Amino acid sequence: MSVAISVQNLGYVYSDGTVALEDVNMEVYEGERVVIAGPNGAGKTTLLLHLNGILRSTEGEVEVFGRSLKRLRREEIIRDVGLVFQDPDDQLFMPTLFDDLAFGPVNLGLKEEEVRKRVKEALSILGLSGYENRCPHHLSYGEKKKASLAAIISMEPKILVLDEPTANLDPRSRAELIEIIKELNEREGITIVVATHDINAVPELADRVYVLNRRIIAEGTPGEIFNDAALLRDNNLEVPEVYKLFEVLRCFGYPCEELPLSIDDAVAELTRTINERHIHLHIHEHTHEDVNRIRSKYEHHG
Amino acid sequence: MSVAISVQNLGYVYSDGTVALEDVNMEVYEGERVVIAGPNGAGKTTLLLHLNGILRSTEGEVEVFGRSLKRLRREEIIRDVGLVFQDPDDQLFMPTLFDDLAFGPVNLGLKEEEVRKRVKEALSILGLSGYENRCPHHLSYGEKKKASLAAIISMEPKILVLDEPTANLDPRSRAELIEIIKELNEREGITIVVATHDINAVPELADRVYVLNRRIIAEGTPGEIFNDAALLRDNNLEVPEVYKLFEVLRCFGYPCEELPLSIDDAVAELTRTINERHIHLHIHEHTHEDVNRIRSKYEHHG
Amino acid sequence: MVHISDGILSLPVLAAGWAITAVLIAVALWWSKRKGSIAEEIPKLSVMTAAFFVASLVHIAVGPTSVHLILCGLVGIMLGILAYPAIFIGLLLQAFLFGHGGVTVLGVNTVDMGIPALVAYGIFKAGNKLTPSKSMTSKASILGALAGGIAVALAVSLTAGMLYTLGEEYAWAIKALILYHIPIIVIEAIIAGSVVAFLARVKPELIGG
Amino acid sequence: MIEYPEIDRYASLDSPLHRFDPRAKLIAFLSLIFSIVLVPDLKVAFIGLLFAVFMLILSRIPLTFVFHYLEWVAIFILSFFVILIFTFPGEEIARFYLLSITAEGLYTGSLITVRAFSALILIFPMIGTMRFDTTIKALYRLRVPGSLVQMLMFTYRYIFVLMDEFQSIWTAMESRGFQLRSNFYALSTIGKALGMLFVRSYERAERVYQAMCSRGYTGNPRTLVEFDIRMKDYLLAVSIMGFAVSLHIASFTGVI
Numbered sequence A, B: 001m002s003v004a005i006s007v008q009n010l011g012y013v014y015s016d017g018t019v020a021l022e023d024v025n026m027e028v029y030e031g032e033r034v035v036i037a038g039p040n041g042a043g044k045t046t047l048l049l050h051l052n053g054i055l056r057s058t059e060g061e062v063e064v065f066g067r068s069l070k071r072l073r074r075e076e077i078i079r080d081v082g083l084v085f086q087d088p089d090d091q092l093f094m095p096t097l098f099d100d101l102a103f104g105p106v107n108l109g110l111k112e113e114e115v116r117k118r119v120k121e122a123l124s125i126l127g128l129s130g131y132e133n134r135c136p137h138h139l140s141y142g143e144k145k146k147a148s149l150a151a152i153i154s155m156e157p158k159i160l161v162l163d164e165p166t167a168n169l170d171p172r173s174r175a176e177l178i179e180i181i182k183e184l185n186e187r188e189g190i191t192i193v194v195a196t197h198d199i200n201a202v203p204e205l206a207d208r209v210y211v212l213n214r215r216i217i218a219e220g221t222p223g224e225i226f227n228d229a230a231l232l233r234d235n236n237l238e239v240p241e242v243y244k245l246f247e248v249l250r251c252f253g254y255p256c257e258e259l260p261l262s263i264d265d266a267v268a269e270l271t272r273t274i275n276e277r278h279i280h281l282h283i284h285e286h287t288h289e290d291v292n293r294i295r296s297k298y299e300h301h302g
Numbered sequence C: 001m002v003h004i005s006d007g008i009l010s011l012p013v014l015a016a017g018w019a020i021t022a023v024l025i026a027v028a029l030w031w032s033k034r035k036g037s038i039a040e041e042i043p044k045l046s047v048m049t050a051a052f053f054v055a056s057l058v059h060i061a062v063g064p065t066s067v068h069l070i071l072c073g074l075v076g077i078m079l080g081i082l083a084y085p086a087i088f089i090g091l092l093l094q095a096f097l098f099g100h101g102g103v104t105v106l107g108v109n110t111v112d113m114g115i116p117a118l119v120a121y122g123i124f125k126a127g128n129k130l131t132p133s134k135s136m137t138s139k140a141s142i143l144g145a146l147a148g149g150i151a152v153a154l155a156v157s158l159t160a161g162m163l164y165t166l167g168e169e170y171a172w173a174i175k176a177l178i179l180y181h182i183p184i185i186v187i188e189a190i191i192a193g194s195v196v197a198f199l200a201r202v203k204p205e206l207i208g209g
Numbered sequence D: 001m002i003e004y005p006e007i008d009r010y011a012s013l014d015s016p017l018h019r020f021d022p023r024a025k026l027i028a029f030l031s032l033i034f035s036i037v038l039v040p041d042l043k044v045a046f047i048g049l050l051f052a053v054f055m056l057i058l059s060r061i062p063l064t065f066v067f068h069y070l071e072w073v074a075i076f077i078l079s080f081f082v083i084l085i086f087t088f089p090g091e092e093i094a095r096f097y098l099l100s101i102t103a104e105g106l107y108t109g110s111l112i113t114v115r116a117f118s119a120l121i122l123i124f125p126m127i128g129t130m131r132f133d134t135t136i137k138a139l140y141r142l143r144v145p146g147s148l149v150q151m152l153m154f155t156y157r158y159i160f161v162l163m164d165e166f167q168s169i170w171t172a173m174e175s176r177g178f179q180l181r182s183n184f185y186a187l188s189t190i191g192k193a194l195g196m197l198f199v200r201s202y203e204r205a206e207r208v209y210q211a212m213c214s215r216g217y218t219g220n221p222r223t224l225v226e227f228d229i230r231m232k233d234y235l236l237a238v239s240i241m242g243f244a245v246s247l248h249i250a251s252f253t254g255v256i
């Protein structure tokens, strides 16, 4: 697989002296889905703004498909990398949805016909067909969030970078958005980079996770990351509830090597294990101690 | 127990014709913790704005401690009912934290000495002592969220109404805030009303839950509400992951009548059941069907 | 309100208003282009203009009536030279969306409010240079109040001047206009002082600090 | 509660004016407005007012909506009228205690009022019969300078966002017992709330700029506009402009 994004020794200091990033190294491969996890203020948004050249640091290097962003014009970068902002109101700045979706393609210098085609496609991918003439301020939050993704999709980027795509959404809108992102990756082969602290979305959205807290603290598959309790605790991150519960079950004698991260994982795991042998749950002498250790591991206060 | 808040046949229509509330009936008892759950746009915020008289509807009635809000002045209402907004930035608009916390008490016409005392107390309850001269705008999101709660606490309301207190917080801040709300209820006896769609916080925060979707759809203990899958699905609400998992376990033969809602519940449940008898997990003929039924029950899309 | 409605002024005054406004907008945009890319200024200026538009919707009771805020001093202090096009856009939207002011008098009204904004900017900048920097906040609040108050007073004078071009017969109408605005000048000065003090503490770059 | 500026609430109705080409409509009505406000003769101005009302009725925009919109401005214009009729020097025709109404005052006051109301009313058939973004695009097509058109577009969009934001700040203040009075405490508190609005807007402005850059914004206005001007649009525009000119011919020659 070829490297889509490569970040080398990146550092960034805001003009007021806040050190937001320090010596960040990261690689994203083509067709991969990478999640950048980290607590509030970790520098996730700052990092994403570097990936399409909005912020340009003097320290370190960002390369997209092997070409340094320093040597590329803005127009060339945004053909490859599309960035979806967290607050959809920041991104929907045109008076109608059509204008908004057409804004990127028009700036890329595409022909009118092509622009119209792309707008139509993007709307249909997001399930917003027929919304062309709606004003953003008459949309619900979930619809705005989808519209802001559509406005990037219409530019047909090879890499899609999303800042907290699931924040503030209710369960249905959240599930829909995750589904759309997954499909973009699978069907269109778009490389996905997501920054989030919605930990329950990580198993669904990530092939690989980087934990960021000003610097890159860790890298690995979701399973590897969630296995490292100390890491999570130090960086103020959660573990999916399912994972916690299986840790508890293990104390009661459930045999399990890789702890599942989602309900679907759990069902597969249960089916597999039980097919091999019957499971007895029981209380050992040290069960209670073990359980207490797990509980205190995840207590965030104190 | 005496009734703290009573809402009778409340309806509200926004000036653009959006019907936000219809025939809402609700009662909150003194010292109780009530959660109002419902999807985006259900009217939660609109309902909360009625509880302290910011919105006054012509349709229906809101009573606080037996007195109709229609006949009370704003000043009298806010002595009893304090409302914490979802976005802390909406609430913090003074140049220093001290000014912000003093704003409410000053408006209530309290003496300077009393104001200072209350500010100090509120800061210490929220663990923000020493922050008096900080500018709220420059605090981290978690700190802002606490500060906005402190700014209401300093008014010493008997009833505390919170809109999405846990939204957008990282796990540590979230756990801290839940703890503080619980303590305010237990130690100071403050009645708590919380609107949220963070379903994992419900078991911890609620004695009783109202499900709102323009009208009151259901009322009950958290356990009762989560037991009603159709209700949740129709109203676009989630179920705690732990609950889902135990439903799955039940298909594999785990004997369980009341499904646990949180990890702590789960540990208690496991310990109790296993102490009674050993548990065998196994696959029946209909296990897979059952599991699939549960999974599709919680699929929000499609 | 210092807006003059449509249908009052004469053709030469209207024409002069449009001419001055056209020239000043062109100069302001040329000036900021010279300093750097206009691509950066336009979105930022637009959002700030929207903020001023919203702020000017706040109305405050004065005696039996209520008044909308004018805030031209603050626009100047925060936006500098670009205050002029910002005010033009704000007034255009007020005329189109609310019917406040008018279409034909847009040029004149922009002069009435835009020139005071530029003056406020000058006062604030000069004041900052001249006074030794003691307490940042209290200095900002005094300068802000001064610039804000003077800007509104100037706006009222300019409006009165426009009416005066109609002839002596309007003397009483002009007096009524001035009288009506005296409390507004005070209100605006207090608010401008408070806003500037706030910004000096929370976001100094907004007032060029 | 502040209300959204929704002059285009009835843009989706259907009427000859709704079907009028946006550019032709703007040009025609702007000429008409400029013409009416400069009419020197009361009778002719009154004909202009009648025409404005006719256009309003033709546009099918509900009158209740128009009245609600005009409330504020009407008070302002009428108070100017009252001041003028009592203070304008000239021949006295009526008397209330100490105050006297003059013929010149009555004439000038009425002239100004009629002209002002005509201009106001014409805003509705002109702007209220199309969505506001269409108005902006029409201005763009009429070669209003690009920077101004863009500012108009973005400012219009963010008015709604910032109104919501300020409304929330305001509600939060009220729920902590703040009352709007015209004393020093209340005014300086409003100043802080406005300060907060400006700070948040400034930070948003930065993000909006970044979002625009991410989509290739270079400062040039480039949007797709589809307008289709036809013969009947020319005819309608020419007749409205003809009416505008004839008003002045009428008052110059004194036919009416």
Ligand SMILES: Nc1ncnc2c1ncn2[C@@H]1O[C@H](COP(=O)(O)OP(=O)(O)OP(=O)(O)O)[C@@H](O)[C@H]1O
Pocket (backbone or CB within 6 Å): A014, A015, A016, A018, A019, A020, A038, A039, A040, A041, A042, A043, A044, A045, A046, A047, A197, B141
């Ligand atoms: N424009 C700015 N000027 C100064 N400091 C900033 C600016 N933007 C962000 N920061 C600071 O830089 C650090 C990193 O911020 P960033 O927004 O990248 O974090 P984040 O991981 O995206 O956080 P969140 O989860 O809250 O979105 C924070 O300490 C923040 O306060």
Ligand SMILES: Nc1ncnc2c1ncn2[C@@H]1O[C@H](COP(=O)(O)OP(=O)(O)OP(=O)(O)O)[C@@H](O)[C@H]1O
Pocket (backbone or CB within 6 Å): A141, B014, B015, B016, B018, B019, B020, B038, B039, B040, B041, B042, B043, B044, B045, B046, B047, B197
């Ligand atoms: N100022 C307003 N004007 C018009 N409609 C409004 C206004 N505020 C809210 N609404 C509408 O009223 C309904 C209820 O909104 P409300 O904010 O009370 O819902 P909510 O349950 O708090 O949603 P969320 O979970 O998104 O906070 C929604 O359809 C919303 O669009």
Ligand SMILES: [Mg+2]
Pocket (backbone or CB within 6 Å): A044, A045, A046, A086, A163
């Ligand atoms: Mg961020």
Ligand SMILES: [Mg+2]
Pocket (backbone or CB within 6 Å): B044, B045, B046, B086, B163
């Ligand atoms: Mg809400």
